[in-house]
Amino acid sequence: xxxFHLHLVSDATGETINSVARAxxxxxxxxxxxxxxNLVRTERQLDMALEGIADHPGxxxxxxxxxxxxxxxxxxxxxxxxxxxxxxxxxxxxxxAFLGEESQRQPGRQHALDAEYFGRMDAMDFALAHDDGQAxxxxxxxxxxxxxxxxTSKTPTxxxxxxxGIKAANIPIVPGVALPAEIDKLTRPLIVGLIKDADSLxxxxxxxxxxxxxxxxxxxxxxxxxRAELLEAxxxxxxxxxxxxxxxxxxxEETAAEIMMLLARRQTGDMP
Numbered sequence: 001x002x003x004f005h006l007h008l009v010s011d012a013t014g015e016t017i018n019s020v021a022r023a024x025x026x027x028x029x030x031x032x033x034x035x036x037x038n039l040v041r042t043e044r045q046l047d048m049a050l051e052g053i054a055d056h057p058g059x060x061x062x063x064x065x066x067x068x069x070x071x072x073x074x075x076x077x078x079x080x081x082x083x084x085x086x087x088x089x090x091x092x093x094x095x096x097a098f099l100g101e102e103s104q105r106q107p108g109r110q111h112a113l114d115a116e117y118f119g120r121m122d123a124m125d126f127a128l129a130h131d132d133g134q135a136x137x138x139x140x141x142x143x144x145x146x147x148x149x150x151x152t153s154k155t156p157t158x159x160x161x162x163x164x165g166i167k168a169a170n171i172p173i174v175p176g177v178a179l180p181a182e183i184d185k186l187t188r189p190l191i192v193g194l195i196k197d198a199d200s201l202x203x204x205x206x207x208x209x210x211x212x213x214x215x216x217x218x219x220x221x222x223x224x225x226x227r228a229e230l231l232e233a234x235x236x237x238x239x240x241x242x243x244x245x246x247x248x249x250x251x252x253e254e255t256a257a258e259i260m261m262l263l264a265r266r267q268t269g270d271m272p
Contacts, residue, residue, distance in 0.1 A: 005058025006032035009049050009073065014038035017063045020087050033058070040064065043072075050076050060084045065103075120165045127162035130169035131155055136180040139169055140188055144259055146170040147179075147237070148194035149229045150220070151204045153247050153255060157194070160256045166263070173233050175225075190266055192259055193237035197248040198227045 006025070008017045014036055025032055035056065037049035046069050053060060053076070060077055062084065064070045070086070077084035092103050129135045130142065132155065139145060143166045146154045154170035161168040169189075171180065183191075196204075205221045219225040237244045243262055247255050 002030045004030065004032055005035065005056040007035045007037065007049070007053050007056075007058060007060045009037045009040055009060060009062035009064060011039065011041050011064050011066065011069070017061055017087060021061055040069065041066065043069075046072060049073070053077070053082065054080070057082050061087050063088050116165060120163060123162040123165050123167045124159070126167040127158045127169070131158065133171045133180070135169075136171075136182050139180070139182050140186055142167050142169045142189040143263065144168045145183075145186070145189045145191045146194055146259075147173055147191060147233075147242065148196075149173050149201070149233050151201060151208060152194040152196050153252060154194060156252045157247075157255050157259070160252050161259065164256070164260070166260070173229070173236065175219075175229055175232070190259075190263055191240070191242045192262065193233065193242045193244040194247050194255070195230060195233060195237075195244060196246065198223065198230055200248050201230070202226050 006021065008014060008021055010017045018036070021032075021034075033056070035052050035058075037045075037052065040046050040049055050073070057080060060073070060082055062070070062073060063086070064073065074084050074086075096103055126141070130139070144158075144161060146158060146168060147170075148154050150172055154172070158168040158170045171183075173179075202221050202223060205226070206216055209216055209218075209221065234244070245255055245258050250258075
């Protein structure tokens, strides 16, 4: 597999450029050697990045808004014939043209301690407090409630949604255990059922037992029992009219995106 040096230069935490770079690189059969240069807001901080680029020449991607730092980085790369890509420029320029105004060019604004930030923190606290069926007394405050049998990615999906400012609770469907009585009284939250193919679910559960050094001689991984669990869950979702997402071949991000789309449709009145 081809290797190359990839320098990611950012004046903020680097989350944005890291996500963009990974989304692009994954489309190629290559393995980048990544160099992260975050919070680059002074000449001295940029000096360190330039030294690293000089020592290990390769592709440079950056999200710097300070014009002086940008120009210096681009001139440095041009002199050394190193590709240098301002990844956000096309979007910012398009927005500026559409809105008819210039961008404010303030580094790290997406991480400002504003109402949206505190909303995400509140959502994260809510997800942790309502993980795996805990704290059912205030489920009415949730935006989303995820239902599913064990190991259907309920917890990581809830955490991901919380990071997007969405209050998500998750409740396990356990054979022989009734759902919380509060569920019948809820009108605000969107309730979504998560399912997974039986074979995939069994394999994941077996791996879980191995990590816990527990025996596999249990109903938890018995094929007939697992299939019965999934069938009962499907019947429950159908009876209640809850939307269902099969997470077998979906990443957490894809599942969360589907849920956010359902939320958006509900808010516009396209679904009950």
